[in-house]
Amino acid sequence: MSDQPLTLSPDRLFPADRTTRGIARELYAAVRALPIISPHGHTDPSWFSLNESFSDPATLLLAPDHYLYRLLYSQGVPLEALGVPSRAGAPDTDTREAWRTFAAHFHLFRGTPSAMWLNHVFVEVFGLDVRLSAQTADHYYDVIDAALKTKAFRPRALFDRFNIEVLATTEGPTDTLDHHHAIARSGWGGRVITAYRPDPVIDADHEAFEGALEAFGDITNLDVYSWKGYLEAHRVRRADFIAAGATSSDHGHPTALTADLSGAEAQALFSRVVKGQSSVEDNELFRAQMLTEMAKMSLDDGLVLQIHPGSFRNHNGPLFDSHGRDKGADIPTRTDYVRALKPLLNRFGNDPALSIIVFTLDESAYARELAPLAGHYPALKLGPAWWFHDSPEGMRRFREQTTETAGFYNTVGFNDDTRAFLSIPARHDVARRVDCSFLARLVAEHRMEMDEAAELAVELAYTLAKRAYRLDAPPMADPARQHA
Template identity: 50%
Template sequence: MSKASTTGTAWSLDPDRALPAEPRQRDIARAVYRATAELPIVSMHGHVAVEAILDNQSFGDPAELFVIPDHYLVRMLVSQGYSPADLGVPAVDASGTASETDHRKIWRLFCENWKLFRGTPTRYWIEHALIDVFGVTHVPSSEHADEIYDHLLATLALPEFHIRSLFDRFNIEILSTTDAPESDLAAHAALAADGWGERVVPTFRPDALFYPHHATWRDGIGRLSARSGIEITGYESYLDALRKRRFAFAEAGARASDHGHLLADTTPLAAADAGRIFDAARRGQISQGESHAFAANMLFETARMSLDDGLVMQLHPGVLRNHSDANFTAFGADTGFDIPIPIEFTRSLRPLLEEFGLDPRFRMILFTIDEDVYSRELAPLAGVYPSVRLGAPWWFLDSPGGMARFRDLVTETAGFYNTSGFVDDTRAFASIPARHDLARRVDAGYLAKLVAEHRLGLDEAVETAIDLAYNLPLQSYARRDS
């Protein structure tokens, strides 16, 4: 993965990291990887805040950049007995949980525990960023923690390490943010006025408005009404408000909507039943079962809306959010306690695909963390429905092993060209090039195996690698009305 400084030399990245160990396949993989290594990055499923790009923000200090916001990193240290508070994760409860505010101390704790990340993608991403982006020359350790901290602090203060400069350095062609329906999209408009309108685009994420049993749902409906300018008096005006906001997103450059539901159910409701549930929810009189039925209905309605506004529909179900009530109460969401569950797609998606799956105006990209369904359900679905693309390995699976298993499990049924190409799904801006680099290396290794087995020609492998890294993400996320 890297050449460690235990040899007395500066810490550096091995040029063959993540490529096959077998010598002949490695030689082929090197040739394939070279064809993709410098391609522009297409980052169509991101969570970087648009305001950070608009304001050309710096990344603060090392703890603020690498530790506190990274739920991959936090969850590993929590699993070893540390508290999120020890890592500077801010408390949200009213009990006065005290979070560490000494960011140098937080960084030391991380460096002292560097060995915990051996064999994980977190290790790959962070060492790529530390070495290649920020010029760190020592492996994180208790001995070098302060030296690394001081180097990073000075480097992060330089103008060339602010976010827009790094955007250019990383060769990012387009980056998608994730935005609530009630967003005024003003930051996107300001970026467009700066000439960045084709480089940073919004994504419509309405999950909070689809589950009426959530405590924030009624307030969300109020914000949707205010932003859309439509008085929401019932289910039909609620649909009208969503349609209007989707068109506003499309006009602002959005390519897709994004849906992180618990299940993949897309069973529609009769309008009268949906209206009854909606009205009951506004009175606070709704069961969790009714809420999930309403959410399933709204996935179906989302597909219908996409025929008019052209937004690609992303669905990534199967995560039980905030598994620990105690942690959620103390520290809120996105602190590492989201756990995958088994998920079923074939029957769940049938209502939606029966109605829209053969319509050339419709495009759906499916993600999962339950890799058991790759070969059994998802590859067969993507391998026949022209509207369906299989999204890249996501979250716990965007690792060398996860990406290699993905290719093994789906390619023989769906091929390469019924997949979306790579998307990085990250809030950690500095890790974007590392994530794309890892995907390109793993794909090069898989394609090299096919070449070595005389199942592909080298020219075909190179063309496929370029498509996976660059062309397929652009094609998969192209607006369907464009």
Template identity: 50%
Template sequence: MTEPWALHPDRALPADPGVRRIARQVYAQTAGLPIVSMHGHVEARVLDDDQPFGDPAELFVIPDHYLVRMLVSQGMGNHDLGVPTLDGAGGLDVEQDHREIWRRFASNWHLFRGTPTRYWLEHELVEVFGVTTRPSAKSADALYDHLLDALARPEFRPRALFDRFRIETLATTDAATDDLAHHASLAAQGWGEKVVPTFRPDALVHLDRPGWRPAITELARVSGIDVQGYDAYLTALEQRRAVFVAAGARATDHGHLSADTTPLPLDDARRIFAAALRGEATTAEADAFSGHMLYEMARMSSEDGLVMQLHPGVLRDHDPHIARVFGPDTGFDIPVQVEYTRALRPLLEAFGRHPGLRLVLFTIDETVYSRELAPLAGVYPAVRLGAPWWFLDSPDGMRRFRDAATETAGFYNTTGFVDDTRAFASIPARHDLARRVDAGYLARLVAEHRLDLDEALETAVDLAYELPRASYAARP
């Protein structure tokens, strides 16, 4: 008889028995701590509406780009997994049978062996939803029914899970033009300190993106400022940032292809912006303007106190056909090499020691941790290293981050863990994995007599809880 599916209590801890014993002690200090989730993509609407999540395909499969891209790599189409097209584009027959979508996923469970997606899904299924049978073609329908029943119960609604997960603060990521109505509604219900917005201006600073002109029109509408030139554009952005600050925002979020922060002369910025309004800006001008705006965003953060999060190095929509059919940011983003040392120098020369700036740097090019990012964080007071992100938030990726960054930057020039997730039910899984990996790293330092146990215990709590709170604390 097959044993019920269960997760090992020592999962992701070191294999060496002596180090593992220490790691258990360290992990025990953090396992029950509240979650501070300061960089994520769960929508405020989910918690404001507090409606049931729907069915297993809607919760686990269709919106999860990690899961979808793995199945696509094995020959499935996005449409086979229920991913909607843009207004019926592409002439594809999008699968509407959500049970069939779930079957396709469960039948291919083996594809996720060794991936962090497997770890997160195991935690969600077993720890959150009480599943006792591993996904497979044979178990798919029974699992679907089990999950469908659970999702219909009040204790599995978003707010109930928020409390069960011990989430202290959840930051959403919101367009700079968002009206923040759901945040206002949550604040009126006493959730204002629990769910906070994050200001993301990407749609407004990349002049050559197809949606830039409509985004400028929307900026003018929501700000009440007639954005007919560069100066009015800056004023409108500052006004929107003030609205976000008033709504409880702690941070901004910037996704650029490069980390260039070279400021433009004022006349050049005005000229390029005017050309963009006419539809005449060149690619080179648009690139220069986006780098200039990172410099400007650092200036604004030094004034209004919003933490500036920068994560360059992703080529969006590598497959343009998929992006055309399914919409922006569905065409499989792929990492590219990024240079930080020279690119950030203009920003850091101006604001790297400014008491008002906090700059959190993320990367998915792990070759730069020891060569560039740790040395930068190890000298500029404004700089902190963000957690391993996206393709690197895996057990071994997080271990490599600690090995590469700690000797130069230490622990306290990092922000602790952020989960960067859209999958609400995976938040505790991701934080649990980070706490286990950090427990293992700290346990090794204790075993090698490089750290005392009491120091390891204190550091573990700081990494899991205190550093995220301090790194993103609201400033007067």
């Protein structure tokens, strides 16, 4: 076994100069133990409804995490060797061998956020004190596997241990939400809520669109092939999601395009889409119109509208054919926000009752477009550095490029947006350290007083996310109210 120690410096991510580092330490000490607000993510609600032990280290930490296997794939490691499921199902790969393969390649993650998150998990969650390598792979596997067999490492126990106040999963428009209802009936005090992600019945380019639309009609008992029935089906499902705790909807469209068509134009467009007679341009226009329709519904039922555009999804065609979605082949693209959001913002952006949170994978838009937009429209807020930019440098760039124009209070704190449950505390810890370091610099440069920075540190770590996602007062769906 390698004798290289694994330790976490208490000053990691803090500034190198002593004065600013001291300020960052003081700010961080006041927020490090705050409860975690995780208002948007992709963890599996069945973990918390069934509360069964996680099966093994590789299945828990490796197979679901596209941050990990995309980098390994880029170095020629087959996904099958890591236990990543394909369209045919889980591969016949021994989980210990998958872990050994991962450990032998762990050096590839040096300097990446994934290494920082994982080392936090290894030390803080499992008490490991030697570095992961080919030589220590079996030691890691045995320690983690033994822990996972104990009650202390079941999902609900970890949720409580991690001091998670609320965690939002994301479900589709045809999901029964049975696991969320089971959680509510269980008597457990953990707050696990859902979020409405209707992409499969909005995006006509989605490979599941036709089947999802049919299932959408079945689950709502409505004629979803008529424009009126289709919109009503969304209202019904949104009410179902709100009953399961939802406070937000989420939209992962390729672009941020919005539209504000007349009723007749929207109905004609919808008719072409559901009849399979739509063009690529029609499909994009339909997605654009539906963001405006979702905003109308948000004014009625109170759901926060999240827009996650700018990802060229499934860029690797052969990999999509063999393994399906979410296998590390999504690539950021240039995204226009000023022109794209204008129809929606001109219609509803001046109404403070509406809450729109916009994310981006195009960092060039931070200072040029997004900060000025959020610094003007009452309805618009900026989501945190996301996905490829969920990193120390990405978070710093976000703060540096948006704060002077949008301020801190037109942003929404941090959310982890992860499938990797055990990494949630690590990700929030990174965000808190980076934000405290940014605030410390402002204090050291006499651009902010220490008491202001201390208040902001709490806002960024906890309060802004809770407020932005309306987690103090969940929305109430009222079918009698329909915004014109």
